Amino acid sequence: MSDFSQTLDVVASGLRAQSARLRHVSENISNADTPGYRRKIVSFEEEMQSGQRSGGVVAGPVQLDRSELPMVHDPSHPLADENGNYTGSNVNLLVEIADAREAQRSYEANLKMFEQVRQMSTSLMDLLRR
Template sequence: MKLFSGTISTLEKALDYSSLKQKVISQNIANADTPNYKAKDASFKEAFQSALKGSMEANKSDFRHYDFKNGSSSAQGAVTKRNASYNHNGNSVDVDKEMAELATNQIYYNAVIERVSGKFSSLQNVLRGGK
Protein backbone atom coordinates (compact mmCIF):
# COMPACT_ATOMS: atom_id res chain seq x y z
CA MET A 1 0.00 0.00 0.00
CA LYS A 2 1.32 3.37 -0.96
CA LEU A 3 0.93 5.76 1.97
CA PHE A 4 1.49 8.99 0.07
CA SER A 5 0.62 9.89 -3.44
CA GLY A 6 3.39 11.40 -5.53
CA THR A 7 2.08 14.86 -4.69
CA ILE A 8 4.55 15.65 -1.91
CA SER A 9 7.44 14.50 -4.06
CA THR A 10 6.22 16.62 -6.96
CA LEU A 11 5.82 19.63 -4.67
CA GLU A 12 9.35 19.06 -3.42
CA LYS A 13 10.63 19.18 -6.99
CA ALA A 14 8.64 22.37 -7.58
CA LEU A 15 10.40 23.90 -4.58
CA ASP A 16 13.74 22.74 -5.99
CA TYR A 17 12.93 24.50 -9.26
CA SER A 18 11.94 27.68 -7.43
CA SER A 19 15.18 27.58 -5.46
CA LEU A 20 17.20 27.16 -8.67
CA LYS A 21 15.31 30.03 -10.29
CA GLN A 22 16.02 32.23 -7.25
CA LYS A 23 19.76 31.47 -7.44
CA VAL A 24 19.92 32.18 -11.19
CA ILE A 25 18.05 35.47 -10.86
CA SER A 26 20.28 36.51 -7.96
CA GLN A 27 23.39 35.73 -10.00
CA ASN A 28 22.06 37.79 -12.89
CA ILE A 29 21.32 40.78 -10.66
CA ALA A 30 24.71 40.49 -8.94
CA ASN A 31 26.45 40.51 -12.32
CA ALA A 32 24.43 43.34 -13.84
CA ASP A 33 27.54 45.50 -14.21
CA THR A 34 30.00 42.75 -15.10
CA PRO A 35 31.34 43.21 -18.63
CA ASN A 36 30.49 40.43 -21.10
CA TYR A 37 28.28 38.58 -18.58
CA LYS A 38 25.50 36.65 -20.30
CA ALA A 39 22.20 36.44 -18.39
CA LYS A 40 21.03 32.95 -17.47
CA ASP A 41 17.64 31.41 -16.89
CA ALA A 42 16.37 28.25 -15.18
CA SER A 43 14.90 25.89 -17.73
CA PHE A 44 11.33 25.03 -16.70
CA LYS A 45 10.96 22.45 -19.47
CA GLU A 46 13.93 20.45 -18.24
CA ALA A 47 12.83 20.77 -14.61
CA PHE A 48 9.32 19.62 -15.55
CA GLN A 49 10.62 16.65 -17.53
CA SER A 50 12.81 15.54 -14.64
CA ALA A 51 9.86 15.87 -12.24
CA LEU A 52 7.72 13.63 -14.43
CA LYS A 53 10.47 11.14 -15.19
CA GLY A 54 9.45 7.75 -13.90
CA SER A 55 6.29 8.99 -12.20
CA MET A 56 3.80 8.26 -14.97
CA GLU A 57 2.61 4.73 -15.46
CA ALA A 58 -0.15 3.40 -17.66
CA ASN A 59 -1.64 0.08 -18.58
CA LYS A 60 -1.98 -0.28 -22.30
CA SER A 61 -5.08 -2.17 -23.35
CA ASP A 62 -4.33 -1.80 -27.04
CA PHE A 63 -1.05 -1.83 -28.94
CA ARG A 64 -2.03 1.48 -30.60
CA HIS A 65 -1.99 3.37 -27.31
CA TYR A 66 0.88 5.76 -26.67
CA ASP A 67 3.60 5.01 -24.17
CA PHE A 68 4.23 7.48 -21.36
CA LYS A 69 7.96 7.40 -21.84
CA ASN A 70 9.77 10.70 -21.63
CA GLY A 71 12.28 11.59 -24.26
CA SER A 72 15.86 12.13 -23.37
CA SER A 73 16.08 15.03 -20.96
CA SER A 74 19.10 16.50 -19.34
CA ALA A 75 19.27 17.49 -15.71
CA GLN A 76 17.69 20.76 -14.76
CA GLY A 77 19.98 23.69 -14.64
CA ALA A 78 20.71 27.18 -15.72
CA VAL A 79 20.91 27.94 -19.41
CA THR A 80 22.07 31.11 -21.14
CA LYS A 81 19.15 33.24 -22.28
CA ARG A 82 18.67 33.43 -26.01
CA ASN A 83 17.47 36.45 -27.96
CA ALA A 84 18.96 38.79 -25.38
CA SER A 85 19.90 42.34 -26.16
CA TYR A 86 23.35 43.40 -25.11
CA ASN A 87 24.44 46.57 -23.37
CA HIS A 88 27.43 48.65 -24.50
CA ASN A 89 29.75 46.47 -22.35
CA GLY A 90 28.51 43.13 -23.72
CA ASN A 91 26.31 42.42 -20.71
CA SER A 92 22.80 41.04 -21.34
CA VAL A 93 21.21 41.56 -17.90
CA ASP A 94 18.07 43.71 -17.76
CA VAL A 95 17.69 44.53 -14.04
CA ASP A 96 14.03 45.54 -14.36
CA LYS A 97 13.15 42.27 -16.05
CA GLU A 98 15.13 40.29 -13.46
CA MET A 99 13.30 42.05 -10.62
CA ALA A 100 9.96 41.21 -12.26
CA GLU A 101 11.03 37.56 -12.58
CA LEU A 102 12.11 37.62 -8.93
CA ALA A 103 8.62 38.78 -7.88
CA THR A 104 6.99 36.13 -10.09
CA ASN A 105 9.19 33.43 -8.59
CA GLN A 106 8.28 34.60 -5.08
CA ILE A 107 4.57 34.24 -5.87
CA TYR A 108 5.21 30.76 -7.32
CA TYR A 109 7.21 29.74 -4.24
CA ASN A 110 4.48 30.98 -1.87
CA ALA A 111 1.81 29.05 -3.80
CA VAL A 112 3.82 25.81 -3.63
CA ILE A 113 4.50 26.30 0.09
CA GLU A 114 0.78 26.84 0.64
CA ARG A 115 0.05 23.51 -1.09
CA VAL A 116 2.70 21.70 0.98
CA SER A 117 1.21 23.20 4.13
CA GLY A 118 -2.26 22.08 3.05
CA LYS A 119 -1.03 18.53 2.42
CA PHE A 120 0.57 18.30 5.85
CA SER A 121 -2.54 19.78 7.48
CA SER A 122 -4.63 17.08 5.82
CA LEU A 123 -2.25 14.38 7.07
CA GLN A 124 -2.31 15.87 10.55
CA ASN A 125 -6.12 15.84 10.47
CA VAL A 126 -6.10 12.17 9.51
CA LEU A 127 -3.67 11.30 12.29
CA ARG A 128 -5.89 13.03 14.83
CA GLY A 129 -8.86 11.02 13.63
CA GLY A 130 -10.66 14.00 12.12
CA LYS A 131 -10.79 15.95 15.36
Template structure:
Protein backbone atom coordinates (compact mmCIF):
# COMPACT_ATOMS: atom_id res chain seq x y z
CA UNK A 1 0.00 0.00 0.00
CA UNK A 2 1.37 3.38 -0.99
CA UNK A 3 1.60 6.47 1.14
CA UNK A 4 -1.50 8.09 -0.34
CA UNK A 5 -3.68 4.99 -0.84
CA UNK A 6 -5.79 5.91 2.18
CA UNK A 7 -6.75 9.18 0.48
CA UNK A 8 -7.64 7.31 -2.73
CA UNK A 9 -9.80 4.84 -0.83
CA UNK A 10 -11.60 7.55 1.15
CA UNK A 11 -12.03 9.62 -2.01
CA UNK A 12 -13.70 6.70 -3.78
CA UNK A 13 -16.07 6.37 -0.81
CA UNK A 14 -16.89 10.07 -1.01
CA UNK A 15 -17.62 9.77 -4.73
CA UNK A 16 -19.85 6.71 -4.38
CA UNK A 17 -21.78 8.18 -1.47
CA UNK A 18 -22.24 11.50 -3.31
CA UNK A 19 -23.65 9.60 -6.30
CA UNK A 20 -25.95 7.69 -3.96
CA UNK A 21 -27.09 10.92 -2.26
CA UNK A 22 -27.76 12.53 -5.66
CA UNK A 23 -29.89 9.56 -6.76
CA UNK A 24 -31.83 9.56 -3.51
CA UNK A 25 -32.42 13.29 -3.83
CA UNK A 26 -33.91 12.80 -7.31
CA UNK A 27 -36.02 9.89 -6.05
CA UNK A 28 -37.41 11.84 -3.09
CA UNK A 29 -38.04 14.92 -5.23
CA UNK A 30 -40.07 12.81 -7.67
CA UNK A 31 -41.92 10.66 -5.13
CA UNK A 32 -45.21 12.39 -5.95
CA UNK A 33 -44.69 12.63 -9.71
CA UNK A 34 -47.93 11.55 -11.32
CA UNK A 35 -48.19 10.62 -14.96
CA UNK A 36 -50.95 9.44 -17.21
CA UNK A 37 -51.49 5.72 -17.62
CA UNK A 38 -50.18 6.06 -21.20
CA UNK A 39 -46.74 7.06 -19.86
CA UNK A 40 -44.22 5.16 -17.80
CA UNK A 41 -43.91 6.04 -14.13
CA UNK A 42 -40.94 7.91 -12.73
CA UNK A 43 -38.27 5.27 -12.20
CA UNK A 44 -36.39 5.52 -8.93
CA UNK A 45 -32.62 5.10 -9.23
CA UNK A 46 -30.75 2.59 -7.10
CA UNK A 47 -26.97 2.82 -7.08
CA UNK A 48 -25.02 -0.42 -7.47
CA UNK A 49 -21.69 -0.27 -5.64
CA UNK A 50 -18.84 -2.74 -5.91
CA UNK A 51 -15.50 -3.14 -4.19
CA UNK A 52 -12.51 -1.86 -6.11
CA UNK A 53 -9.77 -4.54 -6.18
CA UNK A 54 -7.19 -1.83 -5.34
CA UNK A 55 -9.23 -0.71 -2.34
CA UNK A 56 -12.20 1.57 -2.03
CA UNK A 57 -15.50 1.36 -3.82
CA UNK A 58 -16.80 2.08 -7.31
CA UNK A 59 -20.23 2.80 -8.71
CA UNK A 60 -20.89 -0.26 -10.87
CA UNK A 61 -24.14 1.02 -12.29
CA UNK A 62 -27.63 2.29 -11.70
CA UNK A 63 -30.71 0.08 -11.48
CA UNK A 64 -34.13 1.56 -12.13
CA UNK A 65 -37.42 0.73 -10.47
CA UNK A 66 -40.41 -0.69 -12.30
CA UNK A 67 -41.54 1.61 -15.14
CA UNK A 68 -45.11 0.38 -14.63
CA UNK A 69 -45.20 2.08 -11.24
CA UNK A 70 -48.43 1.89 -9.31
CA UNK A 71 -51.88 2.65 -10.62
CA UNK A 72 -53.70 5.03 -8.31
CA UNK A 73 -57.42 5.76 -8.53
CA UNK A 74 -57.72 9.55 -8.61
CA UNK A 75 -60.58 10.49 -10.94
CA UNK A 76 -60.24 14.21 -10.17
CA UNK A 77 -56.61 14.37 -11.35
CA UNK A 78 -56.22 16.13 -14.73
CA UNK A 79 -54.10 13.23 -16.05
CA UNK A 80 -56.58 10.53 -15.03
CA UNK A 81 -57.68 8.13 -17.73
CA UNK A 82 -61.34 7.37 -18.50
CA UNK A 83 -61.43 4.92 -15.58
CA UNK A 84 -59.96 7.51 -13.19
CA UNK A 85 -56.44 6.04 -12.83
CA UNK A 86 -53.05 7.74 -12.90
CA UNK A 87 -49.55 6.25 -12.71
CA UNK A 88 -47.38 6.91 -9.64
CA UNK A 89 -43.81 5.79 -8.98
CA UNK A 90 -43.32 2.37 -7.39
CA UNK A 91 -41.29 3.77 -4.52
CA UNK A 92 -41.26 3.19 -0.78
CA UNK A 93 -40.50 6.52 0.92
CA UNK A 94 -39.56 4.78 4.17
CA UNK A 95 -36.84 2.88 2.33
CA UNK A 96 -35.69 6.03 0.53
CA UNK A 97 -35.37 7.93 3.81
CA UNK A 98 -33.54 5.02 5.48
CA UNK A 99 -31.10 4.87 2.59
CA UNK A 100 -30.66 8.64 2.77
CA UNK A 101 -29.51 8.31 6.38
CA UNK A 102 -27.12 5.47 5.44
CA UNK A 103 -25.70 7.44 2.51
CA UNK A 104 -25.23 10.55 4.67
CA UNK A 105 -23.46 8.55 7.38
CA UNK A 106 -21.25 6.85 4.80
CA UNK A 107 -20.35 10.20 3.27
CA UNK A 108 -19.55 11.62 6.71
CA UNK A 109 -17.38 8.60 7.54
CA UNK A 110 -15.46 8.91 4.27
CA UNK A 111 -14.98 12.64 4.87
CA UNK A 112 -13.67 11.93 8.37
CA UNK A 113 -11.20 9.33 7.03
CA UNK A 114 -10.03 11.87 4.44
CA UNK A 115 -9.49 14.48 7.17
CA UNK A 116 -7.65 11.96 9.36
CA UNK A 117 -5.38 10.95 6.46
CA UNK A 118 -4.63 14.58 5.59
CA UNK A 119 -3.81 15.34 9.22
CA UNK A 120 -1.58 12.25 9.46
CA UNK A 121 0.29 13.11 6.26
CA UNK A 122 0.68 16.73 7.38
CA UNK A 123 2.11 15.59 10.73
CA UNK A 124 4.51 13.22 8.98
CA UNK A 125 5.74 16.04 6.74
CA UNK A 126 6.25 18.30 9.76
CA UNK A 127 8.22 15.58 11.57
CA UNK A 128 10.32 15.01 8.45
CA UNK A 129 11.03 18.72 8.14
CA UNK A 130 12.61 18.89 11.63
Protein backbone atom coordinates (compact mmCIF):
# COMPACT_ATOMS: atom_id res chain seq x y z
CA MET A 1 0.00 0.00 0.00
CA SER A 2 2.95 2.33 0.55
CA ASP A 3 3.75 2.17 -3.18
CA PHE A 4 0.30 3.59 -3.91
CA SER A 5 0.73 6.45 -1.45
CA GLN A 6 4.23 7.18 -2.77
CA THR A 7 2.85 7.26 -6.31
CA LEU A 8 0.06 9.60 -5.21
CA ASP A 9 2.67 11.88 -3.60
CA VAL A 10 4.61 12.04 -6.87
CA VAL A 11 1.45 12.75 -8.86
CA ALA A 12 0.36 15.43 -6.38
CA SER A 13 3.76 17.13 -6.68
CA GLY A 14 3.30 17.23 -10.46
CA LEU A 15 -0.14 18.78 -10.03
CA ARG A 16 1.23 21.45 -7.69
CA ALA A 17 4.16 22.23 -10.01
CA GLN A 18 1.96 22.57 -13.11
CA SER A 19 -0.49 24.69 -11.13
CA ALA A 20 2.32 27.08 -10.20
CA ARG A 21 3.42 27.17 -13.83
CA LEU A 22 -0.12 28.02 -14.99
CA ARG A 23 -0.34 30.77 -12.37
CA HIS A 24 2.82 32.45 -13.69
CA VAL A 25 1.77 32.02 -17.32
CA SER A 26 -1.53 33.74 -16.52
CA GLU A 27 0.37 36.57 -14.81
CA ASN A 28 2.49 36.96 -17.93
CA ILE A 29 -0.57 37.08 -20.17
CA SER A 30 -2.36 39.59 -17.97
CA ASN A 31 0.71 41.86 -17.92
CA ALA A 32 1.55 41.61 -21.62
CA ASP A 33 0.70 45.28 -22.14
CA THR A 34 2.28 46.54 -18.90
CA PRO A 35 5.22 48.84 -19.70
CA GLY A 36 8.53 47.48 -18.41
CA TYR A 37 7.09 44.09 -17.40
CA ARG A 38 9.48 41.16 -17.70
CA ARG A 39 8.18 37.68 -18.42
CA LYS A 40 8.33 35.24 -15.49
CA ILE A 41 9.82 31.80 -16.10
CA VAL A 42 9.23 28.79 -13.85
CA SER A 43 11.64 25.88 -13.77
CA PHE A 44 11.12 22.54 -12.07
CA GLU A 45 13.46 20.92 -9.60
CA GLU A 46 13.57 17.41 -8.24
CA GLU A 47 11.90 17.08 -4.86
CA MET A 48 14.09 15.84 -2.03
CA GLN A 49 12.85 14.30 1.23
CA SER A 50 15.33 13.58 4.01
CA GLY A 51 18.20 13.97 1.54
CA GLN A 52 16.73 11.33 -0.79
CA ARG A 53 15.09 11.71 -4.17
CA SER A 54 11.35 11.33 -3.80
CA GLY A 55 10.53 11.15 -7.51
CA GLY A 56 8.41 14.28 -7.28
CA VAL A 57 8.99 17.76 -8.60
CA VAL A 58 8.65 21.25 -7.18
CA ALA A 59 8.44 24.59 -8.90
CA GLY A 60 11.84 26.22 -8.57
CA PRO A 61 12.46 29.89 -7.98
CA VAL A 62 10.78 32.22 -10.43
CA GLN A 63 13.21 33.85 -12.82
CA LEU A 64 12.69 36.92 -14.94
CA ASP A 65 13.32 36.77 -18.67
CA ARG A 66 16.35 38.99 -19.22
CA SER A 67 15.79 39.50 -22.93
CA GLU A 68 15.78 43.09 -24.07
CA LEU A 69 12.55 45.03 -23.58
CA PRO A 70 11.19 46.50 -26.81
CA MET A 71 10.86 50.22 -27.32
CA VAL A 72 7.31 51.22 -28.30
CA HIS A 73 6.60 54.45 -30.16
CA ASP A 74 3.43 56.09 -28.85
CA PRO A 75 3.72 59.82 -28.19
CA SER A 76 0.31 59.87 -26.48
CA HIS A 77 1.34 57.35 -23.80
CA PRO A 78 1.87 58.93 -20.35
CA LEU A 79 5.24 57.16 -19.93
CA ALA A 80 6.58 58.26 -23.32
CA ASP A 81 9.82 60.19 -23.37
CA GLU A 82 10.46 63.35 -25.38
CA ASN A 83 10.80 61.22 -28.56
CA GLY A 84 7.46 59.47 -27.94
CA ASN A 85 9.01 56.13 -26.93
CA TYR A 86 8.51 53.98 -23.84
CA THR A 87 9.74 50.56 -22.74
CA GLY A 88 7.29 47.78 -23.52
CA SER A 89 6.94 44.23 -22.20
CA ASN A 90 8.91 41.19 -23.37
CA VAL A 91 5.87 38.88 -23.15
CA ASN A 92 5.10 37.03 -26.38
CA LEU A 93 1.45 35.96 -26.25
CA LEU A 94 2.01 33.10 -28.70
CA VAL A 95 4.71 31.60 -26.44
CA GLU A 96 2.55 32.08 -23.34
CA ILE A 97 -0.45 30.38 -24.92
CA ALA A 98 1.74 27.44 -25.96
CA ASP A 99 3.17 27.23 -22.41
CA ALA A 100 -0.34 27.34 -20.96
CA ARG A 101 -1.49 24.54 -23.24
CA GLU A 102 1.55 22.41 -22.37
CA ALA A 103 1.02 22.97 -18.63
CA GLN A 104 -2.68 22.18 -18.99
CA ARG A 105 -1.94 18.91 -20.80
CA SER A 106 0.65 17.95 -18.19
CA TYR A 107 -1.84 18.73 -15.42
CA GLU A 108 -4.48 16.57 -17.13
CA ALA A 109 -1.98 13.70 -17.51
CA ASN A 110 -1.24 13.88 -13.79
CA LEU A 111 -4.96 13.83 -13.03
CA LYS A 112 -5.40 10.71 -15.16
CA MET A 113 -2.51 9.06 -13.35
CA PHE A 114 -4.08 9.98 -10.01
CA GLU A 115 -7.35 8.38 -11.10
CA GLN A 116 -5.54 5.22 -12.29
CA VAL A 117 -3.74 4.80 -8.98
CA ARG A 118 -6.98 5.35 -7.09
CA GLN A 119 -8.75 2.72 -9.19
CA MET A 120 -5.88 0.26 -8.73
CA SER A 121 -5.88 0.70 -4.95
CA THR A 122 -9.67 0.29 -4.84
CA SER A 123 -9.42 -2.90 -6.90
CA LEU A 124 -6.68 -4.22 -4.63
CA MET A 125 -8.80 -3.54 -1.56
CA ASP A 126 -11.74 -5.36 -3.18
CA LEU A 127 -9.51 -8.38 -3.90
CA LEU A 128 -8.18 -8.43 -0.35
CA ARG A 129 -11.70 -8.37 1.10
CA ARG A 130 -12.69 -11.58 -0.73
